[in-house]
Amino acid sequence: MVRLPLQCVLWGCLLTAVYPEPPTACKEKQYLINGQCCSLCQPGQKLVSDCTELTDTECLRCSKGEFLDTWNTERHCHQHKYCDPNLGLRVQREGTSETDTTCTCEEGRHCTSDACESCALHSLCSPGFGAKQIATGVSDTICEPCPVGFFSNVSSAFEKCRPWTSCETKGLIELQAGTNKTDAICDSQHRMRALVMIPIVTGILFAVLLVSVYIRKVVKKSEDKVRGSPSREGVHQSHLEGLLNDRSLGPTSRGSGSVGLGWGSRSCISNEFPR
Ligand SMILES: *[C@@H]1O[C@H](CO)[C@@H](O)[C@H](O)[C@H]1NC(C)=O
Numbered sequence: 409m410v411r412l413p414l415q416c417v418l419w420g421c422l423l424t425a426v427y428p429e430p431p432t433a434c435k436e437k438q439y440l441i442n443g444q445c446c447s448l449c450q451p452g453q454k455l456v457s458d459c460t461e462l463t464d465t466e467c468l469r470c471s472k473g474e475f476l477d478t479w480n481t482e483r484h485c486h487q488h489k490y491c492d493p494n495l496g497l498r499v500q501r502e503g504t505s506e507t508d509t510t511c512t513c514e515e516g517r518h519c520t521s522d523a524c525e526s527c528a529l530h531s532l533c534s535p536g537f538g539a540k541q542i543a544t545g546v547s548d549t550i551c552e553p554c555p556v557g558f559f560s561n562v563s564s565a566f567e568k569c570r571p572w573t574s575c576e577t578k579g580l581i582e583l584q585a586g587t588n589k590t591d592a593i594c595d596s597q598h599r600m601r602a603l604v605m606i607p608i609v610t611g612i613l614f615a616v617l618l619v620s621v622y623i624r625k626v627v628k629k630s631e632d633k634v635r636g637s638p639s640r641e642g643v644h645q646s647h648l649e650g651l652l653n654d655r656s657l658g659p660t661s662r663g664s665g666s667v668g669l670g671w672g673s674r675s676c677i678s679n680e681f682p683r
């Protein structure tokens with residue numbers, strides 16, 4: 409009669425000993441093994457042996473060229489990625505015991521995937537398109553069609569759309585409007601003509617100046633001469649008389665009356681006058 413309650417107490421003790429806690433109760437950074445919670449190995453270390461009642465989990469640092477980037481129970485560390493130069497790859501960032509090596513592509517190429525396991529040549533933007541974003545080691549060229557007012561006449565991985573030449577601001581006439589593949593063409597003759605015209609016009613102006621100065625000098629000289637001799641009217645008169653005398657001296661004109669009406673008749677008069 410006394411045994412039963414004792415048995416019950418004993419079973420109770422056993423039950424509580426076998427199930428001290430439910431199995432899901434391991435804390436963060438722990439793992440359950442053989443009904444026991446053991447610490448996980450920290451990043452950069454691999455598991456050597458699970459913990460026991462008396463000892464903690466045994467972990468070991470990854471060797472050179474290896475890594476583990478999480479809290480883990482791995483028996484082996486992972487190898488660092490190899491950036492194969494034969495695939496156009498090169499190291500972007502060396503790995504550590506906790507991080508993997510990252511690769512990128514050599515100049516002129518970009519990764520074909522996020523993992524960057526191979527490289528491809530940068531795409532070219534064909535004529536009519538410009539490079540909106542130049543390719544990097546991890547991304548390809550992004551091209552955009554040239555908007556109105558811009559052009560690209562080359563296939564290039566980095567040339568942007570260039571603005572049309574403004575003939576107007578250069579003071580030239582536009583011969584041909586620009587397209588998305590060609591620049592505007594200005595009349596280069598116009599400028600040439602201007603360049604040729606400038607010295608010619610200057611020359612003409614200079615010549616006109618010289619001539620006018622010369623004429624002025626000549627007029628002045630003759631005026632000076634006139635001042636010394638009889639009056640202007642006097643000169644005219646004597647000149648006229650000379651002319652008349654020449655006529656009167658002509659042997660055929662006398663009396664014939666057949667020489668022109670104007671001078672002839674006058675000469676007759678002047679001939680008769682002295683008599
Ligand atoms: C360039 O212009 C031509 C003619 O206007 C048009 O047909 C073509 O689509 C344009 N190209 C681009 C890349 O915008």
Ligand SMILES: *[C@@H]1O[C@H](CO)[C@@H](O)[C@H](O)[C@H]1NC(C)=O
Nearest residue numbers: 560561562563573590591592
């Ligand atoms: C592109 O346009 C520029 C400027 O008009 C010119 O100098 C160059 O020769 C052109 N290139 C080609 C390939 O047509």
